[in-house]
Amino acid sequence: MAHIVIMGAGIGGMPAAYEMREMLPQEHRITVVNRTDYFQFVPSNPWVAVGWRERAAVTLPIAPYLARKKIAFIAKAVTHIDAPGNKLVFADGETLDYDYLLIATGPKLAFDEVPGAGPFKSGGGGFSHSICHVDHAQEFFADYQEFLKNPGPLVIGAMPGASCFGPAYEFAFILDTDLRRRKLRNKVPMTFVTSEPYIGHLGLGGVGDSKSMLESELRGRDMKWITNAKTTRVEAGKMFVSQLDDLGNVYKEHELGFKLSMMLPAFKGVDAVAAVPNLCNPRGMVIIDEFQRSKAYRNIYSAGVCVAIPPVEVTPVPTGTPKTGYMIESMMTAICHNIADDLMGKPATAKGTWNAVCLADMGDTGAAFVALPQIPPRNVNWFKKGKWVHLAKIAYEKYFMRKLKKGTSEPIYEKYVMGMLGINRLHK
Amino acid sequence: MAHIVIMGAGIGGMPAAYEMREMLPQEHRITVVNRTDYFQFVPSNPWVAVGWRERAAVTLPIAPYLARKKIAFIAKAVTHIDAPGNKLVFADGETLDYDYLLIATGPKLAFDEVPGAGPFKSGGGGFSHSICHVDHAQEFFADYQEFLKNPGPLVIGAMPGASCFGPAYEFAFILDTDLRRRKLRNKVPMTFVTSEPYIGHLGLGGVGDSKSMLESELRGRDMKWITNAKTTRVEAGKMFVSQLDDLGNVYKEHELGFKLSMMLPAFKGVDAVAAVPNLCNPRGMVIIDEFQRSKAYRNIYSAGVCVAIPPVEVTPVPTGTPKTGYMIESMMTAICHNIADDLMGKPATAKGTWNAVCLADMGDTGAAFVALPQIPPRNVNWFKKGKWVHLAKIAYEKYFMRKLKKGTSEPIYEKYVMGMLGINRLHK
Numbered sequence: 001m002a003h004i005v006i007m008g009a010g011i012g013g014m015p016a017a018y019e020m021r022e023m024l025p026q027e028h029r030i031t032v033v034n035r036t037d038y039f040q041f042v043p044s045n046p047w048v049a050v051g052w053r054e055r056a057a058v059t060l061p062i063a064p065y066l067a068r069k070k071i072a073f074i075a076k077a078v079t080h081i082d083a084p085g086n087k088l089v090f091a092d093g094e095t096l097d098y099d100y101l102l103i104a105t106g107p108k109l110a111f112d113e114v115p116g117a118g119p120f121k122s123g124g125g126g127f128s129h130s131i132c133h134v135d136h137a138q139e140f141f142a143d144y145q146e147f148l149k150n151p152g153p154l155v156i157g158a159m160p161g162a163s164c165f166g167p168a169y170e171f172a173f174i175l176d177t178d179l180r181r182r183k184l185r186n187k188v189p190m191t192f193v194t195s196e197p198y199i200g201h202l203g204l205g206g207v208g209d210s211k212s213m214l215e216s217e218l219r220g221r222d223m224k225w226i227t228n229a230k231t232t233r234v235e236a237g238k239m240f241v242s243q244l245d246d247l248g249n250v251y252k253e254h255e256l257g258f259k260l261s262m263m264l265p266a267f268k269g270v271d272a273v274a275a276v277p278n279l280c281n282p283r284g285m286v287i288i289d290e291f292q293r294s295k296a297y298r299n300i301y302s303a304g305v306c307v308a309i310p311p312v313e314v315t316p317v318p319t320g321t322p323k324t325g326y327m328i329e330s331m332m333t334a335i336c337h338n339i340a341d342d343l344m345g346k347p348a349t350a351k352g353t354w355n356a357v358c359l360a361d362m363g364d365t366g367a368a369f370v371a372l373p374q375i376p377p378r379n380v381n382w383f384k385k386g387k388w389v390h391l392a393k394i395a396y397e398k399y400f401m402r403k404l405k406k407g408t409s410e411p412i413y414e415k416y417v418m419g420m421l422g423i424n425r426l427h428k
Numbered sequence: 429m430a431h432i433v434i435m436g437a438g439i440g441g442m443p444a445a446y447e448m449r450e451m452l453p454q455e456h457r458i459t460v461v462n463r464t465d466y467f468q469f470v471p472s473n474p475w476v477a478v479g480w481r482e483r484a485a486v487t488l489p490i491a492p493y494l495a496r497k498k499i500a501f502i503a504k505a506v507t508h509i510d511a512p513g514n515k516l517v518f519a520d521g522e523t524l525d526y527d528y529l530l531i532a533t534g535p536k537l538a539f540d541e542v543p544g545a546g547p548f549k550s551g552g553g554g555f556s557h558s559i560c561h562v563d564h565a566q567e568f569f570a571d572y573q574e575f576l577k578n579p580g581p582l583v584i585g586a587m588p589g590a591s592c593f594g595p596a597y598e599f600a601f602i603l604d605t606d607l608r609r610r611k612l613r614n615k616v617p618m619t620f621v622t623s624e625p626y627i628g629h630l631g632l633g634g635v636g637d638s639k640s641m642l643e644s645e646l647r648g649r650d651m652k653w654i655t656n657a658k659t660t661r662v663e664a665g666k667m668f669v670s671q672l673d674d675l676g677n678v679y680k681e682h683e684l685g686f687k688l689s690m691m692l693p694a695f696k697g698v699d700a701v702a703a704v705p706n707l708c709n710p711r712g713m714v715i716i717d718e719f720q721r722s723k724a725y726r727n728i729y730s731a732g733v734c735v736a737i738p739p740v741e742v743t744p745v746p747t748g749t750p751k752t753g754y755m756i757e758s759m760m761t762a763i764c765h766n767i768a769d770d771l772m773g774k775p776a777t778a779k780g781t782w783n784a785v786c787l788a789d790m791g792d793t794g795a796a797f798v799a800l801p802q803i804p805p806r807n808v809n810w811f812k813k814g815k816w817v818h819l820a821k822i823a824y825e826k827y828f829m830r831k832l833k834k835g836t837s838e839p840i841y842e843k844y845v846m847g848m849l850g851i852n853r854l855h856k
Contacts (some may be wrong), residue, residue, distance in 0.1 A: 185807050216637040222805035252675065 001027040002343060005088065005096060007078060007273075007308050008104035009034035009062050011042060011325055011400070012304035016102060016332035017071050018032070023336050028069045031096065033088065037062055037075035039404060040134040043325060044397050047169045048137035050144065050178045051263070058397070060404055069407045078272045081295050090345065100339050100425045103286055103302040104332070107267030107272075111132075114159050115235035117263060127234045128155075128261040131171055132392065141258055147380055151184050155239055157193035160230050163193060163268030163320025164305075165202045168264050169214060169367075170360040176221045177363025191256060192225040193241055193263070195218060195317040199225055199381075204313045204354065204356055205323045205367040205376045208383035217385070226254060230317045231263065239263075250314040267320070269306055273369030281308040289349035301339065303331035303352070312375055321374065326357040355380075359393045364389040416417075430771055433516065433524060435506060435701075436532035437490050439470060439753055439828070440726045440732035444530060445499050446835050449770050450590040458499045459518065459524065460791050465490055465503035465834060468562040470826050471753060474789070476565035478572065478606045483562055486825070488832055490655055497717055497835045506700045511707065511725050512755040513557070532728040532760070537561075537627030540588050544662035545691060555662045556583075556689040561669055569690055579612050579654060580687030583667055585621035589694030591748025592733075592815040593622060593630045597642060597795075598788045604649045607792025613650075619684060620653040621691070623745040627653055628811075631750045631803050632784055633740045635797040635805045636811035645790070645813070654682060657796075658745045659691065667691075674742040683701050697734055710734040719776035720763045729767065731759035731780070738833035740803055749802065752786045767832070785822045 004020060006013045024030070039060045045074050054108070066073045074096065080100070081090040088096045110131050111118030116139050118126030122135040129143070130136040152378040156172040158165050172192055179185040194204065199218065200210035218225055228244040228251070239255055245251040268274065269284025278296040280286055285308035287295050292307075294300040309321045330352035337350035356371040366389025372380035431595070432448060434441045437460050443611030445460050467488045475481040475680055493498075494501045502524065508517040509529070516524045537560050546554030550563040557571070558564040584600040586593050607613040624630065627646060628638035646653055656672040656679070666685055673679040696702065697712025706724040708714055713736035715723050722728040733756070737749045758780035765778035784799040794817025800808040 185805050185806055186801050186803075187805075191806055208531055212640070216640050219634050219637045220809060222633075222809055377581055 001029065002099040002425050003029045003031065003097065004100045004339060005031070006032045006036075006049065006102045007088070008106060008304070008306075009039055009073075010104065010106050010304070012328045012346075013102070013104035013333050014039055014404055016303070016336060017066065018069060018404075019333060020339065021071055021338045022153060022408075023340050024343070025202075026050055026070075029052045031074060031098075032062070032066055032071060032082055033078060033096065034062060035075075035077045035305065038194045038323060041177070041397060041400055042132070042134075043167075043393075045131040045134055045137040046167060046174050048134055049129075049131050049140040049171065049175055050139050052174075054180075055138060059221035060133060060401065065405060065407055081272050081276050081279075083276050083300065086299065090171065095138040099299060100342075101297075102335060102339075103273055103300065103306055104304045105270045105273060105306050107305045108270045108284065108289075110268045112265040113161065113266055114234065114263075117159060117231075117265060126237050128239070128263040130265060131262060132169060132264065134293070138261060146339075147260045148150050148184065150259075151179075151187040152360075153189045153191070153257055155193055155256050155261040155263070155314070156232075157229065157262075158195055158264040159266055160195045161320065162195055162264050163203050163267055163311075163319045164264060164322045165196055165412055166322065166324075166358050166360045168192070168194065169261075170300065170362065172223060173221065173360075173362035174216070175363075190221075190223045191258075191292070192223050193229045193231060193239065193256065194225070194227055195229055195315070196208065196227055197246065197315045197317070197319075198227050201227075201315070201319070202369075203312065203319050204374065207356065207371045208381050209227075210383045212370060213383055213385060217367075222310050227256075228316045234423045236263070245317040246316060257260060266318075267305060283308070284305070285309075290351050291338050292331055292352065293338065293348065303335055306326045307331070309354075323360075324356045324358045327352065327354055327374070359389055359396060361393045363391055363392065366393055366395055368392070382395070429529040431457045431459065431525065432528045432530065432767060433526035434458070434460045434530045434532060434533060435462075435516070436500075436732070436734075437467050438532065438732070439464055440450055440534075440756045440760050441532035442490075443757060444532060444731070444764060445494065446497060446832075447761060448762045448835075449497050450498055450769065452771065454498075454636050456771065459502060459526075460490070460494055461502045461504065461506060463489060463503075465531075466807055469562070469825060470562075471821070471829055473559040473562055473565040473603050474595060476562055477557075477559050477568040477599065477836065478602055478628050479569050480602075480606075480667065483566060483568075487562060487830070488829065491585050493833060494837055498567045501610045509557050509707075511704045511706050511728065514727065527727060528602070528770075529702055529725075529728045529762060529769075530640055531728065531734055532732050533698045533701060535733045536698045536712065538589065538694040538696045541589065542659055542662065542691075542692055545587060545659075545693060553736065553803045556691040557639050557695065558666070559595060559690060560692065566811075568688075568690060574609065577611055579607075579615040580639060581617045581619070581685055583619050583621055583686040583689040583691070584607065585654075585657065585659075586623055586692040589624055589696055589746045589748065590692050591631050591695055591739075592692060592749075592750045593624055594750065594752075594786050594788045596620070596622065596690075596712070598790065599690055600651060601645070601649065601788075601790035603791075604651070610855075616653045618649075620651050620688075621657045621658055621667065621684065622653070622655055623659075623743070624655055625674065625743045625745075625747075626655050627845065629747070629749050630797075631740065631745070635784065637798045637809045637810050638797060641811055641813060643793075651688050654743045657682075659806060662689070662691070672744040674744060679760045694746075695733060702736060707737045711736070718779050719766050720759055720780065721766065729763045731763055735759070737782075747811075750784065750786075752784045755780065755784060755802070758783070787824060788816050789821045792818065794821055797819070 044058040118124045129140040200214040230242040233240040241254040243252045274284025286302035334350040334352040338348035369383040432577025469486045469724035472486040546552045556681045593676040628642040658670040661668040669682040669701035735804040762778040797811040
């Protein structure tokens with residue numbers, strides 16, 4: 001019998017635990033390890049940040065749901081991974097042995113790379129907000145309620161090195177919608193500041209004509225933008241941005257005043273993972289083969305935001321390639337198959353479909369994109385806007401939370417919505 | 429009893445006279461003063477310039493219509509305003525005392541700011557045409573009839589410092605439509621030359637996605653364009669344009685040959701108004717408070733194109749903010765209420781809704797935009813194209829001319845068309 005340990009109980013780790021449990025014979029043990037005792041549905045954080053969702057609606061206590069499926073759970077932070085010794089070490093000195101380790105920690109938020117960045121209370125004393133964590137979203141909402149009494153400029157965007165741009169656009173559009181509903185939009189100049197070389201690049205070299213569509217949307221919603229933006233420093237109410245030209249030279253220096261700001265940070269690997277010799281690239285992201293397995297340690301797998309993917313292309317300000325939720329689920333499914341095969345002495349064969357599929361809410365409407373494969377040129381490459389995306393995103397949240405509570409990996413949403421988009425999870 | 433004098437019998441002054449007459453008790457006198465003895469519906473001038481309208485269809489003799497409503501009329505040019513003495517002085521030396529003065533003169537057309545600009549006969553000896561006045565439109569049409577016999581390049585656009593761009597686009601599209609109908613379009617290269625920083629800025633920082641929509645329209649109609657265009661000189665058949673980049677440096681010098689050209693000028697205040705101490709900004713535009721009242725003279729009000737509005741934003745080539753027809757009517761209504769209140773010893777409370785609402789004809793189709801408020805960011809921000817706008821604009825002309833003949837301020841058009849667009853005239 002084997003012991004499979006999953007580090008991280010996020011939108012990757014939780015479904016992986018359930019799927020593994022369904023797929024593997026009961027003789028094998030599964031343990032989930034997570035820094036907190038609750039699960040958060042990260043894609044809903046933009047809604048939490050404007051008060052459209054309560055924290056309780058997008059979080060779940062992990063222990064009771066995993067227990068029902070006979071999956072062990074440890075709510076502790078891992079301080080060290082002893083990869084040659086096949087064990088995790090916790091802050092309290094206790095250890096946990098494993099036969100297989102699945103690293104699904106998500107990223108470390110690299111606020112420290114830009115002085116003054118990050119949420120003041122929940123992220124390290126900076127002056128720009130984040131929506132990467134439900135705590136950050138709640139901190140934004142607390143400040144937002146004050147902001148509404150005395151509105152002023154908003155700066156929304158993504159820092160140099162960021163790889164996840166969709167939620168920055170999403171959040172800008174949600175804020176615009178919320179402010180228009182409150183009839184306060186006219187008091188709030190909004191600027192979108194992004195390290196992307198152009199609007200709609202998304203870390204993907206664009207998807208369909210995402211450039212025209214998102215530029216049009218920003219104009220239609222009275223937002224200014226700065227692309228090739230190298231944000232160098234944040235102070236209270238002020239952001240310092242060097243705008244580069246396409247050759248990488250400084251084109252213009254900006255000092256942007258703001259009342260409130262949300263800037264997505266660059267991602268790195270979490271410390272315990274980054275510290276394992278030969279496991280990661282210089283940013284601490286896990287280097288894996290096509291079967292999601294570490295190239296250095298044959299019993300370590302990884303999936304989700306913590307794996308290393310090369311950027312789609314070199315950009316004047318560094319940007320990374322996003323890992324979207326659906327791609328993450330696909331990676332997890334592949335790992336479950338590959339561990340099951342390995343246990344039976346068979347070679348790994350399952351590969352995730354690294355397709356970027358993203359549903360971005362825009363408050364009143366939404367945008368969906370599908371990029372198959374993720375790196376251009378692509379076989380499928382489309383970007384569409386419509387009210388149905390807003391509804392599909394709400395449905396996805398409800399579906400995902402229900403799926404975690406039921407402890408099943410039944411693919412109802414995938415079957416219907418993803419089927420509609422022409423997507424298959426596995427690619428053999 | 430008080431004497432209210434209205435300077436200017438345009439699309440602002442005329443309805444103001446009628447509305448004031450309806451609102452004020454008969455004991456108060458109202459006098460309209462105008463440089464000419466006729467009214468012209470300026471928005472129809474582009475149609476006059478291509479022969480789609482006769483001069484008679486868009487002009488009216490003023491005296492008989494005002495007389496019917498017991499409103500006095502003087503068809504003379506004012507040479508001096510004695511603001512401390514509360515009187516106007518005419519060219520012939522006669523004077524007119526007032527208790528309240530409403531300045532609704534419209535602008536002085538600043539052709540003199542660009543050497544060689546302005547209509548040859550009716551505007552001061554230049555080589556570019558204008559459609560700001562029915563005389564200019566007729567002069568264009570005279571040259572246009574010659575042009576049709578031997579067509580060549582057309583240059584249409586707006587000069588540095590211009591604030592009214594909609595009619596330039598409108599006229600370019602109308603000319604395109606007219607030339608296509610005549611099957612001559614293939615002999616006429618057309619270039620749109622504008623001081624706007626980008627197509628569709630409109631002096632408003634864009635309205636909805638006016639940039640994409642108007643760029644698409646220009647491309648679809650085979651027109652080239654030059655933005656950030658600082659036109660420096662016009663000679664017979666040749667225009668000299670310095671194109672600036674976004675930082676305000678010269679990017680390219682152009683010498684554009686043309687057979688016929690229409691370039692909207694920058695606006696200033698008319699001489700008599702600009703000369704009044706402390707009344708105006710350096711461009712001669714009247715400085716008013718939120719109740720449309722002069723900040724220097726408590727019995728002077730002003731509305732329409734002659735009031736000072738700050739630009740929406742700084743642009744590489746200077747541009748101003750337009751005052752659209754509906755905004756002007758709204759300002760007038762506010763003034764009527766405020767003078768009525770003042771006569772009764774009550775404080776002014778009425779403010780115009782400074783909303784930009786514009787119907788732009790494009791010959792066969794049209795574009796409408798609504799910007800509420802005028803300065804971005806906005807609560808309502810849309811730009812739509814359709815045949816209905818072409819029809820709505822024709823209907824507006826017919827309605828306005830009929831309204832002036834009947835001498836009523838009944839808001840039929842406002843009630844239905846503006847109601848459809850969700851606009852209210854007063855904002856308290």
